[in-house]
Amino acid sequence: MNNRLGILGAPLTVAQPNEGVDFGPGSIRYAGLFDRLNDLGLAYKDYGDVPVINKRTNGVDPKTNLRNLDHVASANEMIADYVYDLKKQGDVPLILGGDHSIAIGTLAGLSQFYSNLGVIWFDAHADLNRGETSPSGNIHGMSLGVSLGMGHERLTSIHGQEAKIKPEHTIIIGARSVDEGERQVIREQGIRVYTMHDIETHGITWVMNDALEYLNGKVDGVHLSLDVDGIDPNHTPGTGTPVVGGPSYREAHLAMSMLYNAGVLTSAEVVEVNPLLDEGNRTAEVAVDMIASLYGEKHV
Ligand SMILES: NC(=[NH2+])NCCC[C@H](N)C(=O)O
Numbered sequence: 001m002n003n004r005l006g007i008l009g010a011p012l013t014v015a016q017p018n019e020g021v022d023f024g025p026g027s028i029r030y031a032g033l034f035d036r037l038n039d040l041g042l043a044y045k046d047y048g049d050v051p052v053i054n055k056r057t058n059g060v061d062p063k064t065n066l067r068n069l070d071h072v073a074s075a076n077e078m079i080a081d082y083v084y085d086l087k088k089q090g091d092v093p094l095i096l097g098g099d100h101s102i103a104i105g106t107l108a109g110l111s112q113f114y115s116n117l118g119v120i121w122f123d124a125h126a127d128l129n130r131g132e133t134s135p136s137g138n139i140h141g142m143s144l145g146v147s148l149g150m151g152h153e154r155l156t157s158i159h160g161q162e163a164k165i166k167p168e169h170t171i172i173i174g175a176r177s178v179d180e181g182e183r184q185v186i187r188e189q190g191i192r193v194y195t196m197h198d199i200e201t202h203g204i205t206w207v208m209n210d211a212l213e214y215l216n217g218k219v220d221g222v223h224l225s226l227d228v229d230g231i232d233p234n235h236t237p238g239t240g241t242p243v244v245g246g247p248s249y250r251e252a253h254l255a256m257s258m259l260y261n262a263g264v265l266t267s268a269e270v271v272e273v274n275p276l277l278d279e280g281n282r283t284a285e286v287a288v289d290m291i292a293s294l295y296g297e298k299h300v
């Protein structure tokens with residue numbers, strides 16, 4: 001294992017209805033990602049994009065309440081293979097989405113390397129739906145659940161039948177739009193959730209320290225899944241399912257630098273950047289700021 005970052009784009013868009021999130025990886029690269037990594041003196045290799053096929057069928061299948069299941073499943077099989085290969089090279093994976101369903105592939109690809117991978121899911125949403133509970137049929141709202149082993153077999157069986165992560169190693173930060181079926185999963189499985197209310201009450205510093213302490217000693221790696229809609233849409237307007245009332249740019253930035261300082265992160269992904277919904281390329285620029293902070297950029 002070296003410290004080289006292995007960067008991989010996963011331009012999947014059909015697990016949600018908006019076109020454009022397939023331009024996420026390019027927009028993040030264009031927002032100055034490589035200059036910032038160069039300034040940090042970080043070694044990296046850009047593996048390019050996974051050649052996913054963004055075919056849409058007609059809407060949601062009434063039998064399963066899943067949208068574009070076949071395409072989402074085959075794309076994520078491919079993503080899992082690519083992430084597996086990248087990790088096998090010894091690189092530190094940094095995956096650029098794509099809609100948040102790509103976490104199904106990322107976590108499946110990573111799962112062979114860990115028996116107790118911790119996951120920090122920074123998101124306005126919980127992404128714990130299944131066909132039976134989803135209000136939309138959009139699989140990007142199901143990826144955390146799938147990785148925990150819940151949901152359609154086509155998705156949960158990618159790279160093996162077993163669950164890819166465990167509920168007691170799963171943390172959601174920034175939640176403020178959680179569906180009823182998801183609340184039940186959180187309660188039943190004992191998933192640790194820091195809502196916006198917790199961030200307001202205790203502050204982001206306390207939340208991050210508490211989250212890190214919760215994982216400490218229990219996990220053999222930590223993956224960050226950063227959904228840009230986790231951040232307040234004042235800063236990240238270019239995303240398909242924005243939710244008002246999120247953490248500020250500064251709070252998110254501090255959360256990232258605390259992850260860097262803790263030195264525990266073994267992989268990360270940044271998802272849901274949609275330049276077609278953006279003002280200029282602002283959202284990708286914020287994503288790059290977050291990535292730079294995550295890998296050690298300091299003000300002085
Ligand atoms: N990754 C995301 N942006 N997910 C949004 C999910 C929204 C809603 N909970 C749903 O399941 O449809």
Ligand SMILES: [Mn+2]
Nearest residue numbers: 124125227229
């Ligand atoms: Mn979200």
Ligand SMILES: [Mn+2]
Nearest residue numbers: 100123127227
């Ligand atoms: Mn999400």
